[in-house]
Amino acid sequence: MNGQTRTTITPGTHVYIVLKQDQRTGKLTKGIVKDILTKSSFHPHGIKVRLEDGQVGRVKEIIE
Structure with a gap:
């Protein structure tokens, strides 16, 4: 699933994010949503x- 819709993301969700400094390269960072x-x-x-x-x-990306 993509991360464009707010209702699909809640605190505790495992996700891949792109950090501001990685936007040009598209490097993804794995983590758990806090806020x-x-x-x-x-x-x-x-x-x-x-x-x-x-x-x-x-x-x-949201990790199932």
Whole structure:
């Protein structure tokens, strides 16, 4: 699943995100969602989240 819809992401969800500095390369970072930072229900580049380790990025993929 992609990470463009806010309702599919909850704290504790395992995800792959792209960090701001990795947007050009597309390098993904794996983690567990701590906070959802995007207020809107949909974002074309992915919902912005904070992982449990403090990293912030946009969700590219939700791990089942």
